[in-house]
Amino acid sequence: MAAARSTGAGRTTVARALAAAAARLAAAGVEDSRRDARLLIAAAIGAGPERLIAEPERVLDGAEAARIEASIARRAAREPVSRILGRRGFWSLELEITPDTLDPRPDSETLVAAVLERIGAQGLVGAPLSVLDLGTGSGCLLLALLSELPAARGLGLDISAAALEVARRNARNLGLSHRARFVAGDWAGDWAGDWAVGLDGSWQVIVSNPPYITEAEIGELAPEVARYDPRLALTAGSDGLDAYRKLLPRAASLLGQGGILALEVGCGQQDAVTALLVASGLTALGRYRDLGGIERCLLASRGKPGELARK
Numbered sequence: 001m002a003a004a005r006s007t008g009a010g011r012t013t014v015a016r017a018l019a020a021a022a023a024r025l026a027a028a029g030v031e032d033s034r035r036d037a038r039l040l041i042a043a044a045i046g047a048g049p050e051r052l053i054a055e056p057e058r059v060l061d062g063a064e065a066a067r068i069e070a071s072i073a074r075r076a077a078r079e080p081v082s083r084i085l086g087r088r089g090f091w092s093l094e095l096e097i098t099p100d101t102l103d104p105r106p107d108s109e110t111l112v113a114a115v116l117e118r119i120g121a122q123g124l125v126g127a128p129l130s131v132l133d134l135g136t137g138s139g140c141l142l143l144a145l146l147s148e149l150p151a152a153r154g155l156g157l158d159i160s161a162a163a164l165e166v167a168r169r170n171a172r173n174l175g176l177s178h179r180a181r182f183v184a185g186d187w188a189g190d191w192a193g194d195w196a197v198g199l200d201g202s203w204q205v206i207v208s209n210p211p212y213i214t215e216a217e218i219g220e221l222a223p224e225v226a227r228y229d230p231r232l233a234l235t236a237g238s239d240g241l242d243a244y245r246k247l248l249p250r251a252a253s254l255l256g257q258g259g260i261l262a263l264e265v266g267c268g269q270q271d272a273v274t275a276l277l278v279a280s281g282l283t284a285l286g287r288y289r290d291l292g293g294i295e296r297c298l299l300a301s302r303g304k305p306g307e308l309a310r311k
């Protein structure tokens, strides 16, 4: 195999496989090559990464070596570890991801934290809130919120039917499917689906992480993003604001009085998106920074900022 030199007996050990894989990934330009090699080898042999350290001289069998070769080859082609493993940790949840879903980013947890802070400040964590997620992808935002709000119910909308299948499986696996529905639809469309009928002005919480990468930025993205995240989830026109332009007037009419809207924005987009949400009749409430210090989430409300209506 290419990822690891064999031992004298034609087999290789965990330690040798790890060293060879880390060197191969580093040569392919992978930043944290040793960590990624450890994660992928651990998954390939069905063990936790700590066992690699505890048993460096364990000899790998042929099937293990083949699985390691396959996953290290994928990572060397710059496929992210989460996509190779088909799962991603988000908030406190373990989510399935596929080529049809965006790989949820830790930055997006800022939005979950902002919404929960606002709801917590109003003493409404246990209230039967309604939550709408526009562009739900894997369902990460909606499911993270439902996992923290025990009486809330939610709807995830996405234009990708394939992504919605993943979101439904995630809801099922997390025991949240009785409180989460997922529906195919276009936020720029005519809202003809049955899910939208009679819902105008009724949502208490709307969240969205729409596509916001500019066409110019697409060429500068890391291969992990450019090659493996669905294009539909990334780009939104020449200035990256097209999705906000289409989505914000819709969100404004769907939101109930006193309801809150939480939007993820790209680096440097906060002022432009604030202007768009104000032009849609929404009131800006605050900005939240991600762990890198970037203003990542905008909070807004419909009409005067006030208490979320209790049902």
Ligand SMILES: C[S@@+](CC[C@H](N)C(=O)[O-])C[C@H]1O[C@@H](n2cnc3c(N)ncnc32)[C@H](O)[C@@H]1O
Binding pocket: 101, 102, 103, 104, 105, 108, 134, 135, 136, 137, 138, 139, 140, 141, 157, 158, 159, 160, 163, 185, 186, 187, 188, 209, 210, 211, 212, 232, 233, 234
């Ligand atoms: C940036 S991804 C966010 C996915 C997920 N919410 C997350 O945070 O990981 C944007 C999502 O919006 C969906 N989308 C793009 N255009 C849409 C449209 N016109 N109507 C509904 N969903 C759309 C994409 O399929 C994608 O799942």
